[in-house]
Amino acid sequence: MKEELSVVGKGIPKVDAILKATGKAVYGADFSLPGMLHGKILRSKVPHAKILNIDTRKALRLPGVRAIVTGKDFPWGLKYGFTAITRDQTPLAQDKVRYIGDEVAAVAAVDEDIAEEALDLIKVEYEELPAVFDPFEAMKEGAPQLHDHVKNNISASQHLAFGDVEKGFLESDHVREDQFTTQAIKHGFLEPHASVGLWDPSGKATLWGNKQSPYIVYRKLAMALGLPPSKVRVIQTYVGAGFGSARSDPFALDFCALMLSKKTGKPVKFVYSMEDVLVMGEMRHPFYMKVKTGMTKEGYIKAIQAYVVADGGAYSTIGPVSIALPAFFIDIPYRLPNVQYDGYRVFTNKGFCGSLRGHCIAQLRWALGQQLDMVCNDLGLDIAEVSIKNALHPGDETPSGYKITSCAFTECVEKAVEASGWKEKKGKLPPYRGIGMGTSSFITGVKLSGHNSASCVVKLNEDGTASVVTGATDIGQGSSTIVSQIVAEVLGLPIEDITINAGIDTDFTPIDPGTYGSRVSFYSGNAAKIAAEDAKKQLAEVASKVMKVPLEEIIFKDRKVFSKSNPEKGWKIDALIRHAQHSMGKESKSVIGRGSYDSGVDFIDFKTGRGNISPTYTFAADVVEIGVDPETGKITILNAVGAHDIGRALNPILCAGQLDGAWIQAEGQLLYEELKRDKKDGHVLNPSFMDYKMPTSMDIPLKNKHIFVESMDPDGPFGAKEVGEGASVAIFPALGNAVYDAIGVRIPDLPITPEKVLKAIKEKKEGK
Amino acid sequence: MKEELSVVGKGIPKVDAILKATGKAVYGADFSLPGMLHGKILRSKVPHAKILNIDTRKALRLPGVRAIVTGKDFPWGLKYGFTAITRDQTPLAQDKVRYIGDEVAAVAAVDEDIAEEALDLIKVEYEELPAVFDPFEAMKEGAPQLHDHVKNNISASQHLAFGDVEKGFLESDHVREDQFTTQAIKHGFLEPHASVGLWDPSGKATLWGNKQSPYIVYRKLAMALGLPPSKVRVIQTYVGAGFGSARSDPFALDFCALMLSKKTGKPVKFVYSMEDVLVMGEMRHPFYMKVKTGMTKEGYIKAIQAYVVADGGAYSTIGPVSIALPAFFIDIPYRLPNVQYDGYRVFTNKGFCGSLRGHCIAQLRWALGQQLDMVCNDLGLDIAEVSIKNALHPGDETPSGYKITSCAFTECVEKAVEASGWKEKKGKLPPYRGIGMGTSSFITGVKLSGHNSASCVVKLNEDGTASVVTGATDIGQGSSTIVSQIVAEVLGLPIEDITINAGIDTDFTPIDPGTYGSRVSFYSGNAAKIAAEDAKKQLAEVASKVMKVPLEEIIFKDRKVFSKSNPEKGWKIDALIRHAQHSMGKESKSVIGRGSYDSGVDFIDFKTGRGNISPTYTFAADVVEIGVDPETGKITILNAVGAHDIGRALNPILCAGQLDGAWIQAEGQLLYEELKRDKKDGHVLNPSFMDYKMPTSMDIPLKNKHIFVESMDPDGPFGAKEVGEGASVAIFPALGNAVYDAIGVRIPDLPITPEKVLKAIKEKKEGK
16 A cells, blocks of 8 residues: 655655756866866777886976876786676786777876876887787687686676576477677766875875765775775765766776875876767677577467677676676566576777666667567567566566565556557557567666665754765765655655755765665665664654653654644654753753665575575566658657556656656667777777767657556565666667567667668568 | 773874874865855944945956945844844944944955955945943943943843852951952964855855854854754864854854855855954953952851953853853852852953853952962961862862862862972072962863753774764864774774764764863763764674674774683674674664763853753862063963863873963963053054964973873763863962062062063062
8 A cells, every 4th residue: 555655755856956957066077176186097009918118207207297107006916896806907007908098107287288298298118919809709719818817708607597498498389599789888977087086194095086886986996006995085076977887986097096196295186088988998798699589379488598798898897797687687577487598708809898777687688578579479479468478476486586575567568558559559550660568677776795785874953954964876866865855754854854965975974885786765765764763763752751642652744743642732843853952951962863774685696696686676568669761761769658666656756767867878779879999909989979979868759658656665665666777678679679560670789770770671672 | 990991091193183284184274165256354443333334336346356245235133142132243234333343344256355455445434433442431321332232331240149258258367359350362273264155056055164163153154144054054174273262153254255155156265364363353351350258267268259340342242151150160179158259241342252261260260369379378378278178079069059070179289289399389489489379170061052962973884993973073172083082992993993074064963062161072072982882882782693692791802892701702893894784684784873962961040050060070270380580570480280180181192282282371361462452442453473472382381290180080981071271270370379479469460571570579679
């Protein structure tokens, strides 16, 4: 049953909207300190080479240059990366460079122009090595080796099997094997990486930056700088969006800002150009996929098999997770008896790849979601009915061990069918019009590193307001608003009575792993709820004492605290807080609530793939209707309907924003975006937003209907779970299937450019 | 018994010493924001006048001027001040100016020079009024009236009586009545007031400034700006010392920085010149005192009576407290059966007066401590013996209701006598050498406003360190160090494992009234101890679980957590914190301790003067030995001994620093300092540190012996209580009595300049 709430569930504008809209929010690139120097990075111009010598003498003589660092300035031999075996990256290149753009040296100067000029005066002597840009080439014996610690450039691999796929395929009436590929794209956040480093005389290294997981950055900085963690402090500025590990990791600018600060005694600021951002890591992994689905003629899926090769670029970073996640997401949202997955992440001499909204899951769903449509088409079945037939239900446990608690997947499919006019349209649209369905299921947080718990402090103020110090990292998604709503709801306050920290400060903010894996509303939301309830309980005890009413009778509502049985009498909350703080003699205290939350889910077991990796799962069914211009190949989105089981919609405006964002980001990869590379040396051909074309908010389908199917999760804060990441995944096959429905040809390789569409139409006409 | 401790009680350098010594600590005047404007204040050049008109048009036309504010820009009619009836001051003068220096208008411009130039272009039309500069003149019928809300310029008065002084004088064998005066001095902090205001588009008014009670400033800003308190945020920078309410109150620069920011949309910075600081409030109140002491020939004090007129200057500020405190401190450190006090604080057309180390208590002790010596001399008694004979003892309750808990006053006198060679020297020194004794007793925190409780949060970090967010306001006295020591002690960590907030942020820091009344170590120290113990308890519960050892067996020591019965086994604290945070499934949590402390003492009852105003009291006995050069009148401090019952010396280096500071500040008022004024218009004649002569750290007596008499207070954190404020009070009569002992003449009026000494010597020789 849906509990009646006052603040949660309401479409409240973002609490930081005014500061952002008026340009007063201090983003990474806005942050400055007096006496600050400016830094620039020298990047490799060759794809693979030994560094024989770096001569900085001439650059250091340039007036205005204050210091230069190279790989030798980070002598700890410690490398940063996701796990011990993947620590293959150093703050600056030491012995080798591995892609065009790899960081070689950094300059601090009194202004950016001088720093830039100094880069040209640094002489790097290379011994060039053969390079490899194609992952299949890279896996061959005798291929150039990027790293010594792995064979055949296999950065990471993942194998997983449940049941017996061979048996499953035998039980199937129809089995198909198809190949699909996806391209390299970028996160496309509008604010480039920006950091200010200050290594002060007490030995503390403080970094201000636009990070999405400050505590992860803090750990990796300490590791790579050879500092005890307590000597590192990361302070998060406002963040111009994130979308993945490109904001979770420290990069060359962060290490260099600090090391150059240590050398000069001044704060040092780096702001990457968009060229820096587009050339360096992290990218979305390009995927090469061979997938196989077996189904009975009644529409029961008997087996799925996937073989994946992911192009990882030059370094590991989060690679082991990247190549494992697709495996872990195969067996949701359908009941699958037999599954096999074999994935390889391969090093190539290109910018490194990492996570991006729907981390490597969108790629495999692009393949599997289309193959499901193909199998259905082959068998004359309706994908919607097949989806319902195979759907997971509350109480299910998947072969991998996922415990399905709240689940309204069937309802999602039904609502999407109904709202899109699916039954009237599927297979019945005129030529060059098409409709397609895609589904997905997603985690709500995942235990990646040891640390998974979130925490929060809520302080009640004497004017009746509450100050919240959350570990939740708002990178634009609106966690500050969600957390504020939750605290306001618990305390019976309006949203304007909540003050919340605008950023994370690892020295003082309650610890929280940060923003990734769609964990924030659930984990940090629960921590905030617990902290607010703790504060409420303390103040309720005061109320119980002064009003002489049992504790369980005390109600907090509309800035008042009163007894359930006597709502007219009671105290204004500010007066009660002041009473607690001022007037209880030795018992006087300021009310400070604290909360910490962990779902207790299992750590991902990369070996067996077994365990419940998320406290709950979300579900989505998307239907897309398109038109194709047969003259130009241009695709127009005519109608988009998504039905999303997201638990409670904590804030419908923000949920819709997440879903619009999911749409536009998926649409970008599906139709427009591609990081193009030179075939001979792998350098990026379109490293600017002039040439790398992203859709903007103006491209969001006008008819973009979001249906919230509020399954009210038993463990989520007020019933909430993930929104917006799972949704983006479902859009991939939905659009692919709609294209097939419109032109009768399957386009397996992203992006679906007008050229490819025209070529497909032409070939179909020619009967190829 | 003195408990054996590891970190508390050790002479640890200040935790912020390196940043301060290397110039990296950001003080008020160092703080800046991008795009900041600079402000200057226009001050009245007449002592008393109606403002008829302010014409800012010409000033506004000066290129670079961005905005001007006058009293009319603060239209709320709300005035700031200590109590409702004393709210007689507005951010800028509205109808009237009341002293030369009173604030009339403020300019924001692109740089300081232009702002300064613009001041000259503002035309203020005054209607001059008769002015009054002498408080006795001001009290007369027909004198010019500064404010309408009081009669005869009596800003505040305080009357207090215990027992019956007339009866006491009758019972005495000897009664004396004498008069004493003290001069106006300034706090003499080396950093002028500095603030940056930013009124952002969301309506939040944020002030960065070097304040000593940010929460008090926050309340007063909200009141005077007509804002709800939650729309005001005060962020404390490093503070270049405080010494009193001159750092507790907001002043014109604070209001104007915010209002000019509101007008311009830019941050606005004010840095006062030292001339601003010396001309404006707050000063130490000049006192005119008539005191009377009655004693039996055995040396028992039977009655003390005091009549005080304090020159308050143009505004009330904390005046009611200023005139009341001397009354509340008469009956410590001696057992007094009969006391009467009548005090008047009077408005005059001069800069306003407020609190300064030993707030108005030093002045009265200057009189009473010398009169005690005079009575003893008259009766042939030894002041040391008389002090012991009349001393308060543990368990005593004074007539005013003070509960004496820990008290080693007698031991203080004995130790001072012993260490100074008192018995060998008193009355036996050669001509122009003298020795004198002074005593005092002091509060450890006082409940001035409703709010008295302190609070603190302690977060345990995964690297085994602790982050402390204290409400304690470090203004140079070292509270950050003391609080860090207390937390380290509780958690068994070395001091370097503690990270503490460098300043207060009223939005997020746990609330604490701030630094005044010698409350910080006791209140904030206790809050920190409770918070650390709360964190310790939570982690001990984890330890108890994982080690399978009863909770009460768990010991925290040397970064380890182990069982009392098995010290070899156990966990490193970092591993245990990570276990708690990572590995306890649903129970995983980040350990956050919270603490709030209130002593439960009574609010000062200004009417009856009854109640226990402090949780505990400190005691001091000082002996000073001097030489006087009969040719020049110059006084040289030859030896100084102070024995101080301060409870536990939490950090002997900082305690000694406090006592050295007490010495130098007292010495300044006793021998050198005076804010001199023109007789005709009251303007300050020496408004610079070139002309206003303060002693420096080089003038601290070389032989300055501090004896800690550690009475181990039952309620203080690890037994601590106040240090350094009470001590300064005892020095006043000690030095006065030494001068008398050296030259045989009493100099009742401060400062004791060489001119006065020479004159006294001359008059004595001439038999006057």
